[in-house]
Amino acid sequence: MRASKVAVYTRISRDDERDGLGVARQREDCERLADLRGWDVAKVYEDNDVSAFKRNVRRPEFELMLSDLAAGLIDGVIAYDLDRLARQPKDLERLIDLFEETKRRLFATVTNDLNLGTADGRTMARVMVAFANKSSHDASRRIQRKHLELARLGKSSGGPAPYGWLKGGITVDLEAAEHIRAAQQQLLAGVRIGTIRTDWQKRGLGHPRQGTKRLAHHHLEHMLTNPRLCGYRTYRGEILLDDGGQPVIGEWETINTVEEWEVVSAVVAERKLKEPGRMLARKYLLSGIARCGLCHAKIRGQVNRKWQPGSKAAKFTYQCSVVNGGCGQVGRVGEPVDEFIISLVIAEQRERAAVSAVAPAQQWPKASELAGVEADLAQLTQAAKAKQITVSTLLQLLPDLERRRDELKLERGRFNKTRQQAESLSADIGEDFRSLPIERQQALILHSLSAVLIHPAGRGKRKFDPSLIEPVWH
Numbered sequence: 001m002r003a004s005k006v007a008v009y010t011r012i013s014r015d016d017e018r019d020g021l022g023v024a025r026q027r028e029d030c031e032r033l034a035d036l037r038g039w040d041v042a043k044v045y046e047d048n049d050v051s052a053f054k055r056n057v058r059r060p061e062f063e064l065m066l067s068d069l070a071a072g073l074i075d076g077v078i079a080y081d082l083d084r085l086a087r088q089p090k091d092l093e094r095l096i097d098l099f100e101e102t103k104r105r106l107f108a109t110v111t112n113d114l115n116l117g118t119a120d121g122r123t124m125a126r127v128m129v130a131f132a133n134k135s136s137h138d139a140s141r142r143i144q145r146k147h148l149e150l151a152r153l154g155k156s157s158g159g160p161a162p163y164g165w166l167k168g169g170i171t172v173d174l175e176a177a178e179h180i181r182a183a184q185q186q187l188l189a190g191v192r193i194g195t196i197r198t199d200w201q202k203r204g205l206g207h208p209r210q211g212t213k214r215l216a217h218h219h220l221e222h223m224l225t226n227p228r229l230c231g232y233r234t235y236r237g238e239i240l241l242d243d244g245g246q247p248v249i250g251e252w253e254t255i256n257t258v259e260e261w262e263v264v265s266a267v268v269a270e271r272k273l274k275e276p277g278r279m280l281a282r283k284y285l286l287s288g289i290a291r292c293g294l295c296h297a298k299i300r301g302q303v304n305r306k307w308q309p310g311s312k313a314a315k316f317t318y319q320c321s322v323v324n325g326g327c328g329q330v331g332r333v334g335e336p337v338d339e340f341i342i343s344l345v346i347a348e349q350r351e352r353a354a355v356s357a358v359a360p361a362q363q364w365p366k367a368s369e370l371a372g373v374e375a376d377l378a379q380l381t382q383a384a385k386a387k388q389i390t391v392s393t394l395l396q397l398l399p400d401l402e403r404r405r406d407e408l409k410l411e412r413g414r415f416n417k418t419r420q421q422a423e424s425l426s427a428d429i430g431e432d433f434r435s436l437p438i439e440r441q442q443a444l445i446l447h448s449l450s451a452v453l454i455h456p457a458g459r460g461k462r463k464f465d466p467s468l469i470e471p472v473w474h
Contacts, residue, residue, distance in 0.1 A: 005042035006034060006076040006106055007065050013051045023048045026080040029110045034078055037108065042074050052087040054132070062091070069098050069105070076106025082125060083132040092129045113420060136224045154233050154250045154420045164255050165221050172253040173191070178207050180255055181259060184224055184264045188417070189436075190443025193268075195223055197298065214330050225268050225438055230254055230261035243385070245377040247401075259416050266413035285338045286452055287442055290318050293455030297326035301334055330456050336464040337454065342433055344471055352448075362416045370408040378402050450474055 008030040012022040023046050034041050045061040052059065062085075068074050077095075079085045088093040090117040099105050107116040114128075115121035161169040164176045183196050197220045200206045200364050206215045206223060227233075233248040240248045256264070284301025292299055299318045314333040320326035377398070384394040433441060453470040 004039045004075045004106055006039045006078050007068065007074045008034070008041050008044045009062065009065055009077055009079045009085060010044065011047040011050060011059070011062070013053070013054060014049060020046075026084065027108075029080055031175060033108060033110050037106075039076070039078070041078075043068070052083070052085070052091065055088065058246065066094060066098065075104075075263075076108075078108050079110075081109055081111045081299070082128050086129050087132050089126065089129055089133065092125060092273055096125070102405045133136075152242075152248060154248050156250070156252065162226065162228060164229070165252060170252045172255055176205075177255045180224060180229070183220075184256075184260070186437070187267050190439040190446075192439055193217060193224070193438050195437055196220065221268060225261070225265045227261065228252070229256040230258045232258075232261075234264060244381055245374065259412075262409070262413035263417040265443060266410070266417045283438070284316060284334060285438065285445065286317070286318060286334075286341065289445060289449065290337070290440070290452045290454055292320035292326050292330045293453045293468075294330055295320065295327040296453075299326070299330070299454060300324065320454075330454055331455065332454050332469075333464070337452075337469055340454055340464075340466050340469055341445065341449070341471060343376045345445055346433065348448050348473070349444070351353065360421065364412050366408055366411060370405065372411065373401055373408065377405065448474060 008027055010023040010026040010030070012026075027044055027046075031041055045065040047059045049062045050059050051057045052062075065074075065077065069077065077085070085095065096116060099107065099122070102119060105117060107114070107121075114125060116125060156169045161167050164173055164180050165171065166173045179200075183200075186196055187193070194217060197206075197215055201215050206220060206408055227239050227247075228250065231249045231252070231254045233250045242248050249339040253311065287300040288298055290299040291297065297320060299320050301316050302321075303316050303319055304314050314335065317331050318329040318334050318337060320328055322328040339356060380389070380394055380397055380401070383389045384391060433444070436444075450472050451472040453472060455468040455470065457468055
């Protein structure tokens with residue numbers, strides 16, 4: 001007679017250390033129970049650091065176990081406790097359906113004598129999961145209240161330290177902070193988050209749980225724009241304000257100044273806007289910048305199919321294309337055009353940098369207006385507390401002031417972004433241009449030029465003529 005083959009299911013909601021000790025203990029106890037029952041363990045399904053209460057969380061191993069149970073690959077399930085399997089009634093009902101379909105399926109838990117194969121066992125399981133669900137709801141409310149209280153005090157809510165801070169989340173990790181600042185400078189210089197993410201993944205940077213997951217685009221974006229970087233305390237994704245309308249400052253060390261953080265946030269926010277005509281090509285330096293001298297349509301680079309490594313043929317060309325709405329009558333070998341434009345731009349920007357070095361730094365002209373609006377907001381709030389004005393009056397006056405404050409802060413971020421981008425691009429002038437990412441190269445070009453006109457050169461092979469390449473300066 002074939003021995004019964006059962007699955008062991010283990011789960012723990014939080015494993016901050018990622019050492020798997022909690023699920024390992026559950027596994028040992030479940031395997032011991034299977035041995036006592038004379039069942040063979042066919043497979044262990046493990047959902048470590050995964051909640052069974054949160055509705056938007058998918059448990060991959062739980063789903064696989066249900067699928068294998070339905071397919072008859074396993075004869076039953078052993079878990080440490082029923083709440084390891086289900087804390088939502090809907091998950092329990094999916095499991096119960098499988099046991100009602102086939103009466104001889106096996107079920108056991110370490111902590112109690114419960115059998116889903118019987119009507120009484122299923123009723124008891126429903127009661128237990130309902131209480132477990134209520135317990136999770138109550139705990140969730142208490143935790144949210146605790147987190148809000150900690151947030152108002154500027155304290156951390158616990159958990160793993162965000163990337164950029166050492167364990168505990170108070171002291172800055174100097175090496176990680178340097179990586180964050182360098183990536184922010186790349187953003188200011190025009191580099192895409194996707195390019196930075198690829199580089200970080202190759203270098204093993206950015207994720208607090210090394211080796212557990214790939215670095216997602218939105219995770220890196222959050223690391224570079226997190227209000228925590230400049231000391232702001234957030235709650236549920238929003239910057240928390242104190243009674244005076246000012247951001248609550250956390251107790252941890254900062255990586256950015258408020259100005260630096262606002263600039264990076266402004267860059268990322270603007271990139272998310274779908275701007276008409278935005279240049280998307282990244283392979284060739286002047287793609288989308290160069291224009292046809294006859295029809296003025298945008299010209300993009302394209303690979304020369306005749307080119308082979310070691311051959312004298314051109315590697316790529318800039319070609320006006322009928323497909324892209326052009327006349328199709330202008331084309332030019334790419335490399336000499338790139339080199340000519342690069343030399344012009346570097347010379348112009350070095351000259352500009354020399355002038356900027358002796359000029360005083362321009363200050364944002366609306367700083368006093370913002371300070372006045374913030375002072376008015378604080379006075380109104382204090383007046384309401386002192387019963388000098390009614391809450392109704394306060395709520396009528398606040399929206400316009402808050403809207404103006406937010407508009408001014410956005411303007412300040414854009415102003416500082418433009419200034420810091422210019423400084424960042426100026427720093428790139430001294431580097432080897434070709435060693436920079438293509439986005440930074442294009443940003444340097446666009447900092448000086450609005451377009452490059454490529455005029456027709458006539459038929460036949462001709463020597464490169466720079467007079468037929470017309471830069472359109474800002």
